Amino acid sequence: MAGFCVGVTGGVASGKSEVTRRFETLGIVVADADLAARAAVAAGSEGLAQVVAAFGNDILDPHGALDRAAMRRIVFADPAARKRLEAIVHPLVRAMLREQCAAAPGAYAIAAIPLLAEGGGREAYPWLDRCLVVDVPVAVQQARVMRRDGIDAELAQRMIDAQATRETRLAIADDVIVNDGALEVLQVQVEALDRRYRALATSPQA
Structure with missing residues (x-):
């Protein structure tokens, strides 16, 4: 039973799914808000x-x-x-x-919540012990959305504007992964956070 839960969020095309997949490869259960x-x-x-x-x-x-x-x-x-x-x-x-998080085996679990900031933030999820924001510059978001969906810059920007601002997401963050570089860099960040969360989950104050 996981007594420690980390909420993961980020804007469109920030790479949230890639981040949570990498936590899964480290043996961490991910509860997905979209599936729920x-x-x-x-x-x-x-x-x-x-x-x-x-x-x-x-x-x-x-x-x-x-x-x-x-x-x-x-x-x-x-x-x-x-x-x-x-x-x-x-x-x-x-x-x-x-x-799902409470029932997960291991030291901690992750709740993947794309619209955490839009859905009430920490007030709506008081049981989250940490909030991890996957962050990228808006220009990177726009380029990724255009490439991923085959759309123009105007539509990509509208999709970004429909979500919470980057500043609003960062305001609720305890931890931030900047995902604008190589996948090797992303892996290093995930592994460092995994070590931190395991330590926090087993500390007397957790």
Whole structure:
């Protein structure tokens, strides 16, 4: 049972997934908020029942699962609808992540939360012992998004602007990985943090 939990976050194309993958290779369990969000509204779940109660049966596909395209159309057109959906899904995701981290073997566990800053930060996740931000300059983000998605600079910038600012993310950070260089440099940073987290998790003050 892991009694120490690290939240990992970062902006689009910062390399969060690569960072958490490298922690996994060191034997650390990673609880993923994106996977938890899907599970929270899976067919037959209580979460999906709450979403249907709030938005009606039109958000279901013919098989009784959530029609994600229909749901996206609703929430992108209506900020109040997005907040209603988040009020249902976010508490379920937080509970799932906490349960998965607590049940994880090893000295500590990681909760990968892409929208940690946008979703209430440390106040929404008081059980996080540390917050690790994967940080890159905005210009690097933009270039990576353009290359990854095959889009122009304007659309890439809009995607970046839709998230919390770099400064807002860094404000909640206990630790920062600057991921704008070689993968070998990234590995060194991950290994150093792994040693730090193992030491913190086993200290009397943890």
